[in-house]
Amino acid sequence: MTNKASSPIIIAIDGYSSSGKSSMAKRLAKTIGYRYIDSGAMYRAVTLYAMRHGMISNDGSVDVDKLTAALPDIHIDFAVENDTQYTMLNGENVEAEIRSMAVSNNVSPIAAIAQVRHALVAMQQSFGFEKGIVMDGRDIGTTVFPSAEMKIFVTASPQTRAQRRFLELTDKGHAITFEEVLANVVSRDHIDETRAESPLRRADDAIELDNSTMTIDEQNKWLLDRYHEITGA
Ligand code: CDP
DSSP states (O other), rough: OOOOOOOOOOEEEETHHHHHHHHHHHHHHHHHEEEEEEEEHHHHHHHHHHHTHHHHBBTSSSOOOHHHHGGGGEEEEEEETTEEEEETTTTTTTTGGGSHHHHHHHHHHHTTTTTHHHHHHHHHHHHTTTOEEEEEHHHSSIITTTTTTTEEEEEOHHHHHHHHHHHHHHTTTOOOOOOHHHHHHHHHHHHHHOOSSSOOOOTTOOEEEEEEEEOOHHHHHHHHHHHHHHOOO
């Protein structure tokens, strides 16, 4: 996993829900001038589409056949405006809506569907065609880019992660309780780790980071140091 040349590389950042990987991935991409892709946002956008089209029933079960048939009609992209990235679903900015608890509560079952994963993994691989990319998710170092030059696996205790996500959501005005967020974090971890199709696991050659007791600045520095070490840049 070393790359001493200055040519662009692929950086895969995987880890548990709300472990802070998106913020650190975003920050690193900005610092080194790479493109950032939030693969979780893509699963969230497909989930929103399924919710809007009545493909998820009240008991949480998904009409897999209907969703599979609709996959060619689901176009996901990212737009950047004033330094902020927005997830676009069929041309509509859905950035705020995909972060809601309603989407969080449905996303892991949707992300466990093999056909959904195949479609999104292909899209994610096309984003990385020219390298120079930081992508975060659950299976980036294992399935999407198994030969990524830099792989990081981020973890922290469920309590710490739920607390971070709770603050983030309440800051944005979402009416939720800490208990709801913790239950969602624990349930998504379980579904993500136990699904048959590319489950969440640390790639053998990934560097592990437990950031439970790190500040944001400390974790950003830690990540940038790894990048310099690996690229020699
Ligand atoms: O809430 P958090 O930022 O931790 O999650 P996310 O990165 O937005 O991802 C939302 C959900 O999408 C995860 O809980 C996974 O079920 C799924 N996901 C996945 O299966 N594979 C990925 N590469 C990224 C996300």
